Amino acid sequence: MRNITSILIVVLFCSLFFSACSGKMGDQTEEKAVTLQPLTGIIVMPTVITKEALGTMGKGSSSALNRGAGFVDGVIASELGKNDKVHIVTERQLDALLTDAAGGRLAQMKALGAKLDSNAVLDITVTRFHERDGSDLSVNSPASAAFQMVLTQVDSGMVLWAASFDETQEALSSNLLSLGKARNRGFKWITVEELVSQGVKERLADCPYLQQ
Numbered sequence: 001m002r003n004i005t006s007i008l009i010v011v012l013f014c015s016l017f018f019s020a021c022s023g024k025m026g027d028q029t030e031e032k033a034v035t036l037q038p039l040t041g042i043i044v045m046p047t048v049i050t051k052e053a054l055g056t057m058g059k060g061s062s063s064a065l066n067r068g069a070g071f072v073d074g075v076i077a078s079e080l081g082k083n084d085k086v087h088i089v090t091e092r093q094l095d096a097l098l099t100d101a102a103g104g105r106l107a108q109m110k111a112l113g114a115k116l117d118s119n120a121v122l123d124i125t126v127t128r129f130h131e132r133d134g135s136d137l138s139v140n141s142p143a144s145a146a147f148q149m150v151l152t153q154v155d156s157g158m159v160l161w162a163a164s165f166d167e168t169q170e171a172l173s174s175n176l177l178s179l180g181k182a183r184n185r186g187f188k189w190i191t192v193e194e195l196v197s198q199g200v201k202e203r204l205a206d207c208p209y210l211q212q
Helices: 002-032 051-056 061-080 091-097 105-115 176-184 192-206
Strands: 042-044 086-088 120-130 139-141 144-153 159-168
Touching: 042 105, 051 061, 051 120, 061 086, 061 120, 061 144, 061 192, 091 105, 105 120, 120 159, 120 192, 144 192, 159 192
Parallel strands: 042 086, 042 120
Antiparallel strands: 120 144, 144 159
């Protein structure tokens, strides 16, 4: 009798457990069901740094952040350069395209969109870009970086998608949950370029508007 009761309890527990898991999976699926706005094209603006970021950083921050912005531009060009609906503009091209644009930010985006047959703009801002102090095997301080991405619809100014990245590499002994990430990085201390490159690629892969 006790064995039968135990079996019934186990069966009931499993039933409740799998029902709960099924419910959670259903909720997650519903959260991912997002209605995408039709886009004729996406303009990728040159990566920028903010005055606030410069103000909170130490000596040499301007040079490091500018180098970081340029590096992000390179990764973006490599990842999105073959996407037919993406228009990557440089600072020089931007100046030439906006010579007769008046008004605020939204008005300029509309003018830019009209010239490039696009109705969305992707802005990227770098707020931290610290190189590691050390080597692959040992560091005094690890690579650290942060950036934000915002995709805006030019007609309405509505944010269609946004993502951020903020990471300082940790030793595996400090965070055992990062085992998978450490394995992918070869169990070594990576450079800030490697850190940012991974972060940019992951964020772009998550943007539904950039899938070909």
